[in-house]
Amino acid sequence: MRGLATHPAARGLSDDCAVLEVGGETLILTHDMLVEGVHFLPGQDPADVAWKLVATNMSDLAAKGAEPVGVLLGYMLDGDDARFVEGLAAALAHYGAALLGGDTVAGSGPQVMGLTAIGRATCRPVPSRAGATPGDTVWITGPVGAAMIGLEALRAGSGDSLAYRRPAALLRQGQALAPHVSAMMDVSDGLLLDAHRMAEASAVTLALDSAAVPIACPESRRHDALRWGDDYQLLFIAPADVVLPVTAIRIGTVQPRGSHPLLLDGLPPAEGEALGFEHS
Amino acid sequence: MRGLATHPAARGLSDDCAVLEVGGETLILTHDMLVEGVHFLPGQDPADVAWKLVATNMSDLAAKGAEPVGVLLGYMLDGDDARFVEGLAAALAHYGAALLGGDTVAGSGPQVMGLTAIGRATCRPVPSRAGATPGDTVWITGPVGAAMIGLEALRAGSGDSLAYRRPAALLRQGQALAPHVSAMMDVSDGLLLDAHRMAEASAVTLALDSAAVPIACPESRRHDALRWGDDYQLLFIAPADVVLPVTAIRIGTVQPRGSHPLLLDGLPPAEGEALGFEHS
Numbered sequence: 001m002r003g004l005a006t007h008p009a010a011r012g013l014s015d016d017c018a019v020l021e022v023g024g025e026t027l028i029l030t031h032d033m034l035v036e037g038v039h040f041l042p043g044q045d046p047a048d049v050a051w052k053l054v055a056t057n058m059s060d061l062a063a064k065g066a067e068p069v070g071v072l073l074g075y076m077l078d079g080d081d082a083r084f085v086e087g088l089a090a091a092l093a094h095y096g097a098a099l100l101g102g103d104t105v106a107g108s109g110p111q112v113m114g115l116t117a118i119g120r121a122t123c124r125p126v127p128s129r130a131g132a133t134p135g136d137t138v139w140i141t142g143p144v145g146a147a148m149i150g151l152e153a154l155r156a157g158s159g160d161s162l163a164y165r166r167p168a169a170l171l172r173q174g175q176a177l178a179p180h181v182s183a184m185m186d187v188s189d190g191l192l193l194d195a196h197r198m199a200e201a202s203a204v205t206l207a208l209d210s211a212a213v214p215i216a217c218p219e220s221r222r223h224d225a226l227r228w229g230d231d232y233q234l235l236f237i238a239p240a241d242v243v244l245p246v247t248a249i250r251i252g253t254v255q256p257r258g259s260h261p262l263l264l265d266g267l268p269p270a271e272g273e274a275l276g277f278e279h280s
Numbered sequence: 281m282r283g284l285a286t287h288p289a290a291r292g293l294s295d296d297c298a299v300l301e302v303g304g305e306t307l308i309l310t311h312d313m314l315v316e317g318v319h320f321l322p323g324q325d326p327a328d329v330a331w332k333l334v335a336t337n338m339s340d341l342a343a344k345g346a347e348p349v350g351v352l353l354g355y356m357l358d359g360d361d362a363r364f365v366e367g368l369a370a371a372l373a374h375y376g377a378a379l380l381g382g383d384t385v386a387g388s389g390p391q392v393m394g395l396t397a398i399g400r401a402t403c404r405p406v407p408s409r410a411g412a413t414p415g416d417t418v419w420i421t422g423p424v425g426a427a428m429i430g431l432e433a434l435r436a437g438s439g440d441s442l443a444y445r446r447p448a449a450l451l452r453q454g455q456a457l458a459p460h461v462s463a464m465m466d467v468s469d470g471l472l473l474d475a476h477r478m479a480e481a482s483a484v485t486l487a488l489d490s491a492a493v494p495i496a497c498p499e500s501r502r503h504d505a506l507r508w509g510d511d512y513q514l515l516f517i518a519p520a521d522v523v524l525p526v527t528a529i530r531i532g533t534v535q536p537r538g539s540h541p542l543l544l545d546g547l548p549p550a551e552g553e554a555l556g557f558e559h560s
Binding site for chain 1: 298303304311312314350390392396
């Protein structure tokens with residue numbers, strides 16, 4: 001994002017969704033890309049890749065409390081396109097999104113694909129990353145670390161890799177939570193990195209209790225699980241007295257902006273420490 | 281498109297636009313990709329590549345008589361991203377489209393990028409490819425062949441390559457024509473191939489007069505110019521007594537569907553002859 005995000009023309013180019021008011025409705029638009037060797041393994045089942053492409057975009061809609069309308073696919077043709085389409089059809093049916101259109105291209109390098117998802121807001125104002133207020137509480141909808149274990153199983157060729165291959169976008173939870181949250185986003189690049197981004201967007205400090213974060217891996221891997229991506233839980237902020245409509249786990253509090261946007265067990269992350277998965 | 285387009289789930293995946301009714305408004309959505317070495321030359325000025333990416337998508341909107349709203353960019357980071365952003369900013373300003381969001385990814389192979397453009401219909405019903413009716417006339421907004429000459433100039437390193445590098449999307453013409461046409465599309469992959477697609481979509485035969493087609497190249501290259509892409513003229517169908525609001529050239533007539541969807545000077549194209557640029 002360096003060259004792009006710093007240019008005035010590219011101010012809109014964060015990985016957050018676009019919100020578009022159209023004829024009295026509020027549309028949510030998001031675009032996510034997957035690159036072979038970066039976001040999925042060479043040789044991975046194309047049906048799983050298609051599922052992940054859809055789920056990552058649906059997860060963006062979930063964080064906005066949106067319901068899916070449809071998608072546009074940009075797809076570089078590869079060997080097993082029919083298998084890709086099978087997975088695409090299954091994922092779109094699962095999430096109730098229509099294939100509205102798209103483009104296919106020939107290509108010779110690593111496979112690249114992109115999906116634009118369009119959703120309809122079910123709650124206005126649409127939750128953003130910028131609403132966290134000191135005194136609020138920090139929540140997550142479920143455990144992190146499952147995708148990490150899943151990727152390791154896939155690489156090892158044994159064990160349960162489903163969480164990595166077929167992540168679930170929490171559309172129902174996002175829609176239920178939207179009226180109750182002051183900020184919400186999905187955890188795609190690692191809990192600490194995404195919490196850091198939310199704190200920056202809200203100009204606050206998020207103070208997280210690392211032991212409170214639910215993990216789907218051995219306790220010895222807690223450090224990694226907090227920094228690993230691809231779990232697609234929803235991270236959200238709510239007033240301290242909130243009564244939530246869905247299950248979630250309280251993992252911290254919102255404080256006035258201090259010297260660092262993120263505190264983990266009272267301390268800022270070590271200088272230069274990677275907080276998650278940076279795509280660029 | 282083979283594996284994709286034949287699958288029921290991929291029925292929507294043509295290179296035509298999606299039309300979406302939202303709260304009393306009609307949105308047009310389109311997604312086009314560019315691949316290095318396929319749609320642009322390795323080493324080409326990134327600002328020109330950005331311009332072309334925007335223009336190809338805007339041209340899709342033009343064919344629907346739409347006015348641009350905004351775009352979402354999917355962009356594989358490359359060496360000279362700042363230069364890309366310069367071209368992107370210039371093109372978006374030129375066409376009046378906002379950068380709504382997007383995604384950037386790392387990648388190691390040939391550069392790949394995609395753009396989703398969102399437009400607002402200015403005329404309903406929105407022109408499609410399917411409305412050509414026997415007795416109608418076939419028109420084009422201007423000459424073909426300019427991009428072919430431009431690409432040759434760019435490859436040769438001398439001569440005017442602007443038409444290839446910075447194609448113009450005919451938004452104003454598309455909006456003016458929309459209320460008058462029975463079908464419309466942009467000529468992106470070659471006049472004959474796109475006319476063939478329109479004939480198929482409309483279940484008619486388009487009979488073209490090859491000598492009537494305006495060309496922007498030597499007469500000796502007329503055969504190639506009719507089959508070359510990237511010119512982004514608008515190809516449209518109108519009733520025989522139409523009075524057009526913009527300049528256009530009549531190049532044929534619509535006939536009941538005969539044995540072939542396309543006739544060139546009364547004859548179907550030779551068996552197996554390439555009609556244009558197939559992306560896959």
